Structures are given as structure tokens and as C-alpha cells.
Amino acid sequence: MTRTPETPLPSPKECRRLREAQSLSHADVAAALGVTRATVRSWENGRTTPRGTNRDAYVRLLTGAQKVTPHQEHPAPALVGAATGPVQASPDRAEPAPEPPSETPPVSELAPEPDPELGPDPAPGPEPELGSELSPEAEPEPLSPSLTPDQAFDALYAFCAPALVRQTYLLTGRRELARESVECAFQLAWYRWPEVAMDRDPAGWVRATAHEFALSPWHRLRPRHRNPEPPPAAPADRALLDVLLQLPPVYRRTLLLYDGVGLDLPETAAETEASTPAAANRLLHAREAVATRLPELAEPKELHRRLAEVASAERLHAAKPTTVRWGGEQRARHWTRAAIAFTVVLIGATTLTLRTAPDHYEPPLAPGATVHGVPPRVAPGPLSAEQLALRAKLKGETVSGPERLVPEAG
Template identity: 55%
Template sequence: MTQSPAAPKRSTPLPQAGPPPLPPPKERRRLRAAKSLSQAEIAAKVGVSRETVRSWESGRSTPRGRRRAAYAELLAEIANELTLAGKRSTRRNSWTEDLPPALDTKGGKSPARIPVGAAMNGHPRPEPAVSAVSGASGASGASGVAGVAAGPTGAAAAQAADPQAEPSGPAAPATPAEAFDALCSTCAPGLVRQTYLLTGRRTLAQESVERAFQLAWQRWPEVAVDRDPESWVRAAAYEYAMSPWHRLRPALRQPDAPPAAPDDRAFLDVLMSLPPAQRRTLLLYDGVGLDLPETAAETEASTPATANRLLHARELVAKKLPEQAATPDALHQRLGELCGAEKLRPPNPGRVRTGSEQRARFWTRAAIAFTALIVGATALTLRTAPTHYEPPRAPGKAISGVPPRMGPGSLTYQDQILHKKLSDALPNGPERLTPLAR
């Protein structure tokens, strides 16, 4: 007796994992820059145009469907490769950590560098070495090129000041206004000095930082959850300060008064002679202390392009001011000394919030008024427009077979001469009717 073959069991399909989550726009730029890929290369791998990748990295648009899945998988692959290769280091402010060999000075490893962002704002230094750009506000110190994130406030600050004290209870969460004021108070002084080094104008530097913080307050739900709010505000301040439209403003046509010290004046002239892209790269890397991938991500350029800009900027500074390239830290310290010599007023947090709200109300009312004007013009057009079709009048044409109109016609030239002669020769009286005999 033969046994019938058993029916094959129907296997239950395993649930397939979806595409990896898409990182935020800033992380997308950072991953691409860390991998030394251009936007065109990313676009070729995903199958889109370069402008589409630029929109994805700036946050203006979000990929969908298969493009989103391909883009997310590519970014996840890049992140895994960077993690395995050990390139995602959390140490930010080294001199040659992420530089190619061509950027190393004297063929060897440069000594560790104190971050300007920490040293020039009075925060604890990672090393006890003394720098010319110390955070103390004394004669040799400047108060900062770069700001830092807001520190603890309230009960947390009291606990940090007195470790022996027992905590009184869970600290109340800070309100949005308090968190914004803390960020503005901490980062604004450094950002004003950075922007001054970027533009060479004191008024424009203060205005740029104030506008950047106003924009941050308008988009505070987005800025508050950002991993680095200071970088968000710094990028906004830099973009506003480097706008080419400022050259059309009458108030900015005349240059500002140069620094009092001759060395500072010469160094500032060299900085202003650099192209804007190279000047921004030099300031971010040698002044603020960002590493090369972060500098490339913030300037929206590839890592090799950023390295080339940095090389050319250093070469130009070394050519015009040879003493600035004597040691690896000379340029770093010189930037801090130059910005610390200027007395720049940072914006007031309360005034920034008030100005941001007033600006938002003004543009909202302007948009409402413009919309009302458009609606009124449309209504007037609909009211005065014709409601039915009026055919145009046909042009006239000659008709044959109609007899000419009879009656006295116009006088000829001879008749006019005779009429004038009779009118002049015959006076009033009987002579007009009875001719005189001659």
C-alpha cells in the first residue's frame, strides 16, 4: 500500500523590516561630508538630481516612496561604515584629527589645541595650558569667538556650585522663554565676535546675531530639539552677515573704523581680503574649533573642497603675515586676540524675543492686508465685468444703386472769389439794389 505524499505545509511569511529611519537634514549633510561625497554622487546613487539632494539636506523637501527608502538605506550604510572605521569621533577641537596629510604642519602631529569656544567664554579648559585667548576678561583675555550650549540653571546651578548641598527636589522644567534666554545669553557674545571677524563691521555683526536669534525664537520648537542649537543660530547669523545685498545699503557703504593696534589692523585687512567662503572656513576651523567634516557640513561643501579652502586661506595669510604661521596655534590665538580687542554689545534676550514677535506680527498683518487687497481687487473686477456677450459692430461698406443727394453743393474757388467781391464792392443802401449809371 503506497502512502500518498503529504501536502506541503504553507509557510507563514516573515514580516519584512522596513527601511531605516531617515535622519534629520543636518545629519544627512554631516554623513555625506564625513564620507567625502558630493551631492552629485549621492544623487547618482539614489537616482535623483543634485538639486533634489540639496533640497533634502536643507530640509526644504522630504523624500518619499522608493526614493526615501533608497536614501535612508544609503545614509544608514554610510553611518555604519563610519562607525566601524572609527571616524565618528566625539572630540571636536583637535588641530589635525580629521585633516588630510597635506594639512599637517611641519610634517608631524601638531600639539593639542584649546577650543576657542570653551577657552574664550570662561568655561573650564580640558588642558591646564595657558592660551593667549583665555576666557578671563582681563588684559590678555578675550571673551570669546564661539559660544557654548546653555549651562544648568536654577536648582541645577546651585547644586553645581555647592556639591555638599542636598537637592531640594526635582527641578522644574524651564519654560521656552527661559531656555531661549539661557541660549542667547551664553552664545550671543561669542557669535557677535565671530560675525565681526567674518564681516569686519561692528554694526552688521550685532544686527546679524540679533536677526539670527529672532529667527531662532520664531522657529523655537525646531531649534529646541536640535542636537546643536548654537550651530543652528551660527549658520543663520553667518548667512545673514554674508548676504551680498548688504553692499546696496547706504549705511554700509563706508568702511568701519579700523582697530587701534597696527597689528590688529593688518590682520583684519588680510582676513577681509580672503574670499568669503575661505574666510568662513578659516573662522570655523581655526577660530571656532570645528573639525573638518563639521566645517564642511556647516558650509554645505564637500570635505575635500573644505580642505582646499582651508589650505588656500592659510597660504594667503602666511604669505602676507609670515609671523602668523610660525606655530600651529598662532593663527588660532590671533583670531581670539583680534575679536577680544573689540567692544561689541551682544543682543538682549528679552529685546530679541520682543523684536521677533513684533516682526512676526508685522509680516502677518502685511500678508493679511495683501490678501485682502487681492480679494478686493478680484471682487471689484467681478462686479464691473460685463455679464453678457456684446458682439462687435461690423465695419461700414459702400452701397451701390442709391441716387446722389440733390441740393446746393459747396462753392467752387471761382464762386468764392465772386462772393467775396460782391460782399466788398456793394455797400449798404439803395445802391445795393439799383446800379449806378456811369
């Protein structure tokens, strides 16, 4: 049986160029194909490729065979990304079915306010989402030749940091830990900037690093972690955050990435280092736990909206990108000096050991043993009467004694 060959697909970079040439946004392509904007972005990033009828329709749309009228006005993106449909727990089809774009107007109060510490945005564009750190309508090129490394890092930080702090707060329930996790993630990104700049998804790289740092179990040993932080002011926000913090960390992270950030199931599974069926089961159990405590959040769209409200109600602010870069450089210098000092100490200890260590083999002394049968030495004692008489006789016969006692001159 022969198999029909798949429709040739241009390269991811060419797909993006063709889409922009027709003045189409990710939302336009997603609405035309019946998929999510995150799926279209993953096609253009090269992480996934369309298959089957989606592949044919995608190629026709890019080549102009299928005409799509671009929207004149795009609604402002919500904080947590697009809501998705229910997840199938079956291993054969673990990816959720695509859902057409919601007709519900976006909640304007969920849009993030500009951070006064970050200053003006590096480029005009829509507000960053909590779910997609870089705006889906205008993604900056990390390796643009017109940007220096400092400018590219600052642009990535300005788009990602405010939303990423809110995401990390939902994971930990701690404001200071959320800010610290994001700063440490970006400091590590600046330290390894050549690798991060060449990554297909720099925002995803930083997001995964921040989430892993925030969920590290070693924070329990810190004295500051033992003191609880004040909960949110609204009772509904407190209830939702309490339910989230009672979930296991992997379940909480899966729920946030899928229902909050808006990633599809394979991307969520890849970021949590799990298989797609395992990620689907975690998501189903997490939704069930949330719906048990808060029945009004059983619908994924309502859960998505409430996550956005809780995240944006705290008004968390990130530090300036220049401060983060300076802190990363200082941290790198500190660890470099510590490594040099440790190496010098190690070399000195090795040299001292070589100088003081013996250079030849010295057999150990045998332990002492008791010898039996040897008579003890007797100390000289007083002379007896016979010995005294003999001594007197010898002294008296010295002069007239034999020649051997008094030698005579010849």
C-alpha cells in the same frame, strides 16, 4: 572574506550619561582617545559616530574597562576653540589628523568679559568660547522640562550671543552688522523655537543663520554699508582683518569655522554646504593667502590665537535676551499684519474685478469699409422755368380741376 562586526555603541544620550557618571569631561575623553573636544561633542550629539580603533577605545572608556584620571583643574577655554592641525587636501582623507592637546597655557587676556547688558549667567559654569557657543564642560539641555521656553531661549542666548557677535565681526569687519546679524538670527530662532529646541545643535543652527545673514550680498545696497567703519586700533589687528576681508566669503567662513571656531572638517563642510574635499581645499587656499601676507601666521595655532585676540579686542556687546525676544515678537506681528493687509487688498481687488467685469461675450465691432458705386444724395436746388410754369398751372386748376384734386361732398 568575512568582516569583523563593530563594537556595539550605546546611544548618544547614554554615552553622555556614562561619561558624566565617571566624572569625565570632554577634554578628558579627547585626551584619552587623541581626538578633539568638538569630535567628542559630535559623538554625543549623534551627528557622527566613532569608527575603527576609536570606537573600541571609546566603548572601553565608557564602560570603565579603560581607566582615565580626570583632570582636577581645567584651563580656561580660549575664545576661538581648540587649535587643530594641518588639513590634508587629498579627497581620500580630507579630515585633518587628530592632534594631542596643546601644552601651551591658554591666553588669559583672551577670555571674554561678562556682558553688563546680559546680567548674571543663568547657570554657573566656565566662560563661553568664541568657537563653542555653549561651554563644552556644561551644555544646557534645550528641552529640559524644568525650563520654560523663555528661560531656555535666554540661556541659549546668554551662552551664544557674546561669542557669536565676535565671530560675525571677523566675517564682516562691521560692528553694527555683526550685532544686527546675531539679533536677527536669534529673533528667527525665537519665532521658530519649537524647531530650534528640537534640533541636535541649537547653537549651530543659530550660528549658521547669523553667518548667512551677515554674508548676504544685499547689504551692499544699504546706504549705511557704503560708509566704512573705523578699523581696529592695533596695526597687527588691522592687517589680519584686512587679509580676512580680502578673502572670498566662502573661504573666509571656512577658515573661521575650522581655525577659529574649532569645528572639524566634516562639520565645517556641512555648515558651509560643501563637500569635505571642497572644504579642505578652501581651507588650504585661505591659509595660503593669509600666510602670504602675514608669514608669522602660517602656523595654525598662531592663527587661532590671533583670531581670538582680534575678536576679543573690540569688546562687542550683545543686546539683552528679553529685548531680542520682544523685537522678534514685534517683527512677527508686523509681518503678520502686513500679510493680512495684503490678503485683504487682494480679496478686495478680486471682488471689484468680478463686479465690474462683463458677464457675457460681446463681439467686437467690425471696422468701417468704403463702399464704391453709390451715387451721392443730391440736395434740392432752385426750380427751373418749366417747373415754375407747371407749379403755377397746377395751382390755377385746383378748383376746376378733376375730382381727384378737389373732392366734392356727395
